[in-house]
Amino acid sequence: MNESQTLVKAVRAGLAAGGDARKAPDMQRYMKSELPFRGVPSPERAALGRQLFAEHVLTDEADWRASVLTLWREAAYREERYMAIALTGDRRYAQWQTPALLPLYEEMIITGAWWDFVDEIASRRIGPLLRSFPDELTPAMYDWATDPDLWKRRTSIICQLTFKEATDTKLLSSAIEANLDDRDFFIRKGIGWALRQFARTEPEWVRAFVNSHPGLSPLSVREAVKHL
Known part of the structure; x- marks a missing residue:
């Protein structure tokens, strides 16, 4: 053995x-x-x-x-x-922990297909990889934001939860905007969660984003502005 x-x-x-x-x-x-x-x-x-x-x-x-x-x-x-x-x-x-692990995490996200698995991988595995290897991971997250798999899309939205000042607002905006019309609870909740976390660092940015995106679901908005 x-x-x-x-x-x-x-x-x-x-x-x-x-x-x-x-x-x-x-x-x-x-x-x-x-x-x-x-x-x-x-x-x-x-x-x-x-x-x-x-x-x-x-x-x-x-x-x-x-x-x-x-x-x-x-x-x-x-x-x-x-x-x-x-x-x-x-x-x-x-x-x-290098970009070579992305296919492993992708498999776990797709086959896990539930929040208890996906959220841990998104914020504590994909997120750190994104910070350490932005050149490799950023394009992948743009791709995931429009993927047919909703859990990969949720990952692209919430992978920067802990980034604070290091948040890539272009990526965050793009991931959210790509999913504005999605009616799935976990996508809408994920959008609100990502915005709520970033509001702790950049409240004015989040307020402006919410105001300029009337297509955000009520659930996303409630979550986003909870501490504003």
């Missing part, structure tokens, strides 16, 4: 041992998930990840990718996918 297989086995065993069958149905119902839950709350899951990732350090990028993809693609419980996302963000593998 190689390093990747050992880590995957340890993650699955840890989730099984730490699960609470009484909590699992409620967690699945809340998340509207087809995948069942083990019933491992977020704090316990995070602690398990810290423990297991420290005990099973991967020294090869291929093994790291294989671990992530096995946990993701072969997940029998939703927590396995949460652990896959956590593994992508472990500090030990920061040197492998």
